[in-house]
Amino acid sequence: MTERRGPWIRHGRVPLCATPRLTAYRDEVTLPHGERGTYDWVQVPDQVRVAASVDGALLVIEQYHYLAGPMWQLPGGSVDPADQDSRTAARRELAEETGYRDGRWRDRGSLHALPGLTPARVHLWSTIDPTPFCAAPEPAEADLVIRHIPLEEAVFAVRDGRLRCAASAVLVMMLALERSL
Numbered sequence: 001m002t003e004r005r006g007p008w009i010r011h012g013r014v015p016l017c018a019t020p021r022l023t024a025y026r027d028e029v030t031l032p033h034g035e036r037g038t039y040d041w042v043q044v045p046d047q048v049r050v051a052a053s054v055d056g057a058l059l060v061i062e063q064y065h066y067l068a069g070p071m072w073q074l075p076g077g078s079v080d081p082a083d084q085d086s087r088t089a090a091r092r093e094l095a096e097e098t099g100y101r102d103g104r105w106r107d108r109g110s111l112h113a114l115p116g117l118t119p120a121r122v123h124l125w126s127t128i129d130p131t132p133f134c135a136a137p138e139p140a141e142a143d144l145v146i147r148h149i150p151l152e153e154a155v156f157a158v159r160d161g162r163l164r165c166a167a168s169a170v171l172v173m174m175l176a177l178e179r180s181l
Helices: 087-098 151-160 166-180
Strands: 002-007 008-018 023-030 036-043 047-054 057-065 069-073 076-078 103-113 122-128 145-149
Touching: 002 122, 008 036, 023 166, 047 087, 047 166, 057 087, 076 087, 087 122, 087 166, 103 166, 122 166, 151 166
Parallel strands: 047 122
Antiparallel strands: 002 008, 008 023, 023 036, 047 057, 047 076, 057 069, 057 145, 103 122
16 A cells, blocks of 8 residues: 655655554655655544633633643634544533533634644634523543633733644634734
C-alpha cells in the first residue's frame, strides 16, 4: 500500500498501541527530501470548544488537568462516537460542564491543535444566551469551577497565562477581534 501525502509517501502502517482513548501508529515513509524513515502519530477523537455568552459574560471553566495542571479554558471535550456531529458534541459538552443549553449557535470553524502529532481537529463553536439547567459533569470533572467573566478579562487571561488551552485562546481572540472591527 503506497499513498502519496503531498511531498510525503507512505509505504506502510504499524499500530503501536491501542487503548479506548487513542491509537498510536508508526508509518513507514519517504520524507520530502527523499530519504526513508518512520513517522509516529496518534489517532484521537476530534474535540470541541464552546464560547458561551451569558448576560454579556463568557463561561470559563477552571479545572486541574492531570498532565497540564490548573488552567482556565472554555467548555468542551471529545466528539463521542454517539454524537451526530461536532455541534451535537459542543451542545452536550456545554450542558454537561455548565448546565447551560440552547441559545443561538454559530460554527466558528476548526483547527489542528497538534498537527505534527495527530490529525484530530478542534471544532470551535459559540452560543449566545443559552438557558441555565443543571450541570452533569463527568466524575473526573468534579473539580470544575464555572466562572462568568467579561470578554476583556478572558483576553487578559490568555495574555497572562491563566487561559492556556490553545483552542480556547484562539476562540477568545476571534471573539475579541470581531468586537474590535
